[in-house]
Amino acid sequence: MTAMNDLSIRSATAADLDEVLAFWKTAAEGTSISDDSDGVARLVARDADALILAEVDGVLVGTVIAGFDGWRCHLYRLAVHPGRRRRGVGSALLAAAEERFTALGGRRADAMVLDRNASAHHAWRAGGYGPEPQWSRWVKHLSG
Template sequence: MTSELVLRPATPDEIPALLALWARAAKGTSITDDAAGVAALLARDPQCLIVAAPADDPGRPIGTVIAGWDGWRCHLYRLAVDPDRRRRGVGAALLAAAEERFIALGGRRIDAMVLDDNELGHRTWKAAGYRPEARWSRWVKPLTA
């Protein structure tokens, strides 16, 4: 399947399609899962949102991963694959592309945001060589204008 994929940066005009994909494929949502949030992400780093699309239909996203680099650490978010396209190497191809991006940028360690109750996601991340790090917890505070 992976030879039948195109991996490319997301474009601002496909934000609605990406949000629809996440609604179908991702477990859980975030306060940044809206058009304004994704547009701000792409404006800040146009290469960070990697899209997988079929080679015969490269404009149709079937998977995503956000490979964010802040100059210090490598962060992965929104690994999502269309439920009809799972178990065909799409997620693995997206993670490999993200890792290549991080290596090129000088990254040394990757962290991934994975919901505790996302068992399907846990299997995917473990298969790719990722492990939970029990000594850290994520602390959050939503910002208001």
């Protein structure tokens, strides 16, 4: 089991994008139409801190996209390597995303969570997120 002090969290750079795309094929549950080099490059070019990476000894073990449009906070692509799940990686990524949102003035975060990805629902609930009945998204109200 990896100790949390071995985990480093940082923003992605353009040099990380191929590795991130390959990682999502292994760790993310399904793919998106925007899961390509151009789409992810646009994200990083527009908001350099939105794509957050978790690494252990320089090896990518998790990602989350923490987008902020100036009004609302949005979470996408929380993905943890299957061999690293249930060790705090996802929680550390969500904490980093929430820290970013709070610093930007965000007050509420919503997450895109696949209904069919039942194994992820535990992680989101553990992070304080839950489905809103009137929406097909999960939200968490941030302090502030």
